[in-house]
Amino acid sequence: MTPAHDLAARLGRALDTRPETLRACAQDFGHIVRGAPLGVLRPRSAAEIKDLLECAGPQGIPVSVRGGGHSLYGQGQADGGIVLDLRAMNRVGPVTDDQVSVQAGALWRELLAVTLPHRRTPAVLTDYLGAGIGGVLSAGGLGGATHRHGLVADQVLELEVVTGAGEHRICSPDRDPELFHAVLAGLGQCAVIVSATLRLVPAAARVRRYCLYYADLGGCLADQRRLAEEQRFPYLEGQARPADGPGWQYMIEAVAPYDGPYPLDDRTLLAGLSYDPAAVETEDLGYGEFAHRVDTDEEALRATGEWLHPHPWLNLLLPHDSAESVVRAVLADPAFRDLRDTGLVLLYPVLSSRLRAPFFSRPSGEVLYLFALLRTAPPGSPETVAAMLAANRAAYELARSRGGVAYPVNALPLSDADWQDHHGVRWPAFAEAKRRHDPHLVLARGHGMRF
Ligand SMILES: Cc1cc2nc3c(=O)[nH]c(=O)nc-3n(C[C@H](O)[C@H](O)[C@H](O)COP(=O)(O)OP(=O)(O)OC[C@H]3O[C@@H](n4cnc5c(N)ncnc54)[C@H](O)[C@@H]3O)c2cc1C
Structure with a gap:
């Protein structure tokens, strides 16, 4: 039995291991590196993500999240591991005057399609709306309004995540703030973002x-x-x-x-x-x-x-x-x-x-x-x-x-020393957060960070 079949048996549902699926998830927008996964899981709930991480973690099987698929150098790939394709988790809403909740597999254009009829928008958007919600929040997200309102990730009020340890948690600046701050612009290292609540502002005509x-x-x-x-x-x-x-x-x-x-x-x-x-x-x-x-x-x-x-x-x-x-x-x-x-x-x-x-x-x-x-x-x-x-x-x-x-959405392989230098004085805190929330170090290995 292959590790993928073993994992599928333990999860009680089939991973998609069709060659065309594996080929599709072995590439990204960068079209430079390819890492074929063992299988692809398309979860429909946080519980399914939790089940996967509870199984994959102790076995040391790498898990990467794929949202919009716009990584430049394999950051969202899982060579020899499992790709969590979140595109089916793309529900947007409800929308109020000042916030919206959105599942992390939605694209930014799918979010705007729901908020703009209410004349509402996030205060900061990236130039391109075809990227995934989770992908941009894990990178940070820079755009024309950043000089005024900060990162796209700075517009998040609350997150629902599943950590690398398989814990399903809700976090915000007031509730479990350490986890909240480790996930935003955290390059997917500590947790899979399941959904986010974002601040909205009025959209001009x-x-x-x-x-x-x-x-x-x-x-x-x-x-x-x-x-x-x-x-x-x-x-x-x-x-x-x-x-x-x-x-x-x-x-x-x-x-x-x-x-x-x-x-x-x-x-x-x-x-x-x-x-x-x-x-x-x-x-x-x-x-x-x-x-x-x-x-x-x-x-x-x-x-x-x-x-x-x-x-x-x-x-x-x-x-x-x-x-x-x-x-x-x-x-x-x-x-x-x-x-x-x-x-x-x-x-x-x-x-x-x-x-x-x-x-x-x-x-x-x-x-x-x-x-x-x-x-x-x-x-x-x-x-x-x-x-x-x-x-x-x-x-x-x-x-x-x-x-x-x-700004690490790049075709630029970084060494261990580069990553430590990149985070500077924050590296020890970042590495500690990684080890706490993803103790088996299985998440988002495509960034090439080692802890
Ligand atoms: C045409 C184009 C224009 C762009 N313009 C901008 C711009 O103006 N400003 C800007 O800041 N960026 C910009 N980007 C970069 C883009 O924001 C990042 O590449 C982003 O990470 C892509 O997200 P994705 O979901 O589409 O990609 P994916 O490859 O699916 O994911 C990218 C990374 O995010 C992680 N990730 C995805 N979903 C989750 C999740 N739910 N939980 C945890 N981690 C997750 C993955 O593990 C992977 O490491 C642009 C990219 C393209 C291709």
Whole structure:
């Protein structure tokens, strides 16, 4: 009897061990590494998750959760273990004026489909709504409203979890706070999130989006810092984009929500900034259309097939003082030249004091920048992927030498020393939480963390 059959027999129900299922769960959005599980379980209740962990834990069988499946480097895979596919646990509601409960296998777009008819939304959303609730909460979740309201994970009021030890628990800032804080932005190490109660805020009917362009990186970063500190816009992001010549130009994307006629004066809102006045783009969108803006990119990339190509993505958080030098060096590095053709470079500020989840690592200082290098490799070219991973490593080393950290939704394998360095002074507390809640160390091994 194989370990999967043995486990299935003990659980009293069949694991899905069909070859096509195992193949599907042996990959993710990154399309770089593959780890085939022994079987896939699709639970419909916390009790089923508890049963699995009670059996798998003592046998040391790895268990990984799959929600939206958007890991970049096998973080949600369970090589030789069990994948818990939570997609069937996607109930959303009930919704009240200020909160919603949602099962962790739902996607963010499924949550918004229920809350927006009530004119309600979480205060912070990631750019892409196709990721899973549990996947984003376990990473932290950064978006355009983070400079104002913190992480997506900071919007959680209460969690229902099953720990690696198989304990079914409810936790919140007041009830079992140690577990609550170990799970949010905790990279799935301590518990499987079953459901979450999220804070909601009123959703505006429409937004006005301004795209402001800069030839000069220093000027763009200074204006981003100013806008973040002044909290002038509820939503603030930015990008580096290829310039017409060999260099780069920089863009601030600032968004103001409104109801009824636009109540603000563009000039006043943009006063004192050093953007190129000849290149300002302004557009008005419905709030839902704005929240779903990446859907059209997804459709286009699915149509060309690129959505299924390898994605050696790298997300870094940089401190204010070294952001300019790191961004300049990486964008000038020939190893990242392909970013000009197929990539997307995000560059926007967040304020450290707004980030509350204690295990979300961040550089020191108040003003930080997300620097995301999102590129696509051609299929069937492992040597290109290997070169891109090497470039990711070099950029990470550079950022780290200047006070930066990884935002760990990356194609960037980290060593034991890297992980300890990533968590810094919080590593002992993180490792202690892991050993307490997942004593058999079976959960989320795909992150490559060892305790
Ligand atoms: C197109 C695209 C755009 C993105 N944009 C943003 C962005 O703007 N901001 C941002 O912050 N991130 C962004 N991300 C990254 C994304 O938030 C993370 O990759 C996220 O972890 C994906 O979650 P998932 O459920 O889709 O992936 P999965 O691969 O299913 O899960 C990812 C990880 O989360 C863990 N996990 C999943 N569910 C649970 C659970 N219920 N309990 C415990 N652990 C769980 C898994 O074990 C795995 O380690 C983007 C990703 C993509 C592909």
